[in-house]
Amino acid sequence: MAVAMGSASVHLAVQICCNNEFKANAAFVKGSPRFGNKPLCCPARRRFSSSATRIIPRASSATAVEDGSNGDTDTIPTPKVIIDLDSDPDATVVEITFGDRLGALLDTMNALKNLGLNVVKANVFLDSSGKHNKFAITKADTGRKVDDPEVLEAIRLTVINNLLQYHPESSSQLAMGVAFGVDPPKQQVDVDIATHISVFDDGPDRSLLLVETADRPGLLVDLVKIITDINVNVESGEFDTEGLLAKAKFHVSYKGKAIIKPLQQVLANSLRYFLRRPTTEEASF
DSSP: OOSOBOSOEEEEEEEEOTTSOEEEEEEEESOOBOSOSSOOOOOOOOOOOOOOOEEOOOOOOSSOOSSSOOOSSSEEOOOEEEEESSSOSSSEEEEEEBTBOOOOOHHHHHHHHTTTEEEEEEEEEEETTEEEEEEEEEETTTOOBOOOHHHHHHHHHHHHHHHHHHOGGGGGGSTTHHHHOSSOOSSOOOHHHHOEEEEEEOSSSOEEEEEEEEOOTTHHHHHHHHHHHTTOEEEEEEEEEETTEEEEEEEEEBTTBOOOHHHHHHHHHHHHHHHHHHHHHHHTO
16 A cells, blocks of 8 residues: 555544534544655645635624634634644644634643644734634654644544634534534535546656545545545645635655556546545435
8 A cells, every 4th residue: 555554543533412512532543544655845835725704693602712802893704724734844733713713722722632642832923814823733652743644634623623612603614513513504515516626746756636625524534545545645735624615735646656647537536426426326316
């Protein structure tokens, strides 16, 4: 197999609680793939962006704020959670944005520590899109960056869980808000329309795979599995949750080289079929 086997991985379970929240729990097991089989590199950044906002009633609870503010207007910004394996060679970077409503996110950092992770660095910066909270995360037992897809998905769901808990108004902008939010999204994303897959050459030794589709729990793990099932190696990447959409950028290779055109088409078709499979199977009967 093109994917190296890590010494430990996390089996993710999503539990529905009586107070209509979800929690990401982790139990360590052996034998799960990680990103790549060689040192991760730091290419020039390509950032997905989105500026969409929606106008909905705000949550009225003043206590459901994690050291932040509900804001002065009823304009709900688009929440963004970025899992970045490219920008730091020694740590996995998690970036969270929700307009200017986020505080220090101490509860989120504690929740990440409960997953067996260390937050080795944290900083905040502001730009026109709002306040960006960035954490550099490593494994507590080894001090190395997180590259196991199931652990990365557990991180993502933990962050989203805290967003829904402390900023319940975000549920109208998140796919997880359908099952766990106080104000679920008023419109669902059409998977066929939202799904876009592209593969480009990114030098002689690797290719760049871009995937955009409707978000759902477990998506990151499923994408990596589909890619590796056809013996394509995922070296590194970035996984962005932007409101109801998920946007992935993976650096991939086949036997240490960039993916040739026929295999690029096989990869794109496999992902497209998997992401649209529920509709396809239902229509086939």
